[in-house]
Amino acid sequence: MTYLFVITILWAFSFSLIGVYLAGQVDAWFSVFMRVALAMCVFLPFLKFRAVPGGLALKLMAIGAIQLGLMYSFYYHSFLYLTVPEVLLFTVMTPIFVTLLNDALDRRFNARFFIVSVIAILGAVAIRYDGINSGFLTGFFIVQGANVCFASGQVLYKRLMAHHADIPQHTVFGYFFIGAFMVAAICFVAFGDMSKLPTTPIQWGILTYLGVVASGIGYFAWDKGATQVNVGSLAVMNNLLIPAGIIVNVVIWNRDADILRLSIGAGIILLALIINERFADQSRKAIQS
Numbered sequence: 020m021t022y023l024f025v026i027t028i029l030w031a032f033s034f035s036l037i038g039v040y041l042a043g044q045v046d047a048w049f050s051v052f053m054r055v056a057l058a059m060c061v062f063l064p065f066l067k068f069r070a071v072p073g074g075l076a077l078k079l080m081a082i083g084a085i086q087l088g089l090m091y092s093f094y095y096h097s098f099l100y101l102t103v104p105e106v107l108l109f110t111v112m113t114p115i116f117v118t119l120l121n122d123a124l125d126r127r128f129n130a131r132f133f134i135v136s137v138i139a140i141l142g143a144v145a146i147r148y149d150g151i152n153s154g155f156l157t158g159f160f161i162v163q164g165a166n167v168c169f170a171s172g173q174v175l176y177k178r179l180m181a182h183h184a185d186i187p188q189h190t191v192f193g194y195f196f197i198g199a200f201m202v203a204a205i206c207f208v209a210f211g212d213m214s215k216l217p218t219t220p221i222q223w224g225i226l227t228y229l230g231v232v233a234s235g236i237g238y239f240a241w242d243k244g245a246t247q248v249n250v251g252s253l254a255v256m257n258n259l260l261i262p263a264g265i266i267v268n269v270v271i272w273n274r275d276a277d278i279l280r281l282s283i284g285a286g287i288i289l290l291a292l293i294i295n296e297r298f299a300d301q302s303r304k305a306i307q308s
Contacts, residue, residue: 034103035264041098045222049212055196079176080194082198112166115133115137116170117173124174140258255291
């Protein structure tokens with residue numbers, strides 16, 4: 020759980036950095052390409068090509084292509100239609116996608132995980148913003164595409180690495196970024212606008228930070244954390260990003276927000292996390308007895 024909390028705080032800054040300094044100014048396809056390329060460079064030195072089974076490498080590349088490559092393609096373009104708080108609010112569906120996908124793969128329905136996810140969603144929905152622009156429906160569906168990709172990658176990585184617990188994750192995670200890089204490179208070549216490359220040191224600096232720290236270190240720590248918690252906790256932590264990101268946006272960039280509703284929403288999300296942990300403790304005690 021520690022990994023997920025730390026990365027939640029780290030990622031809380033990413034939304035505003037993208038929305039304030041990059042969206043509409045730097046080509047979204049280039050931003051995705053640059054961020055993924057830098058993240059890949061962080062983990063390439065750790066790769067052990069000969070020691071990793073070919074099947075595992077291909078699966079990790081496929082997961083990276085979905086969770087990072089495709090997700091970023093949706094995510095960065097959503098800022099062209101939505102404000103930072105709107106993007107954050109529309110990520111509310113991620114926990115449902117996490118739980119439903121996991122249950123679908125297990126061919127079952129886990130009421131506990133579903134209930135916890137719904138409580139977390141209620142907390143996020145409690146955070147309301149006025150002034151949604153005319154493109155909010157387009158932005159909403161773009162964000163849902165990102166949510167599906169992000170949820171799918173988490174669930175698939177968690178399940179895959181459960182069968183390879185003996186392999187140090189940092190020695191294979193480079194394949195995850197290779198898969199993402201392939202998608203990002205193809206999209207940039209096909210759709211990128213060379214006239215909208217970064218022009219200021221701030222833009223280059225933010226892209227470097229997002230690539231090396233937020234993506235490189237962040238996604239490894241997040242997916243590693245996902246392998247150490249149950250699906251209910253993972254679903255709730257996805258929505259904790261919403262109040263965390265909005266708090267950063269309000270405090271640093273002085274965006275207007277309803278502090279009361281923000282507090283209520285964050286409280287409900289934390290309640291969902293507490294309820295899930297209590298369920299998990301009861302399950303562990305039942306197994307031990």
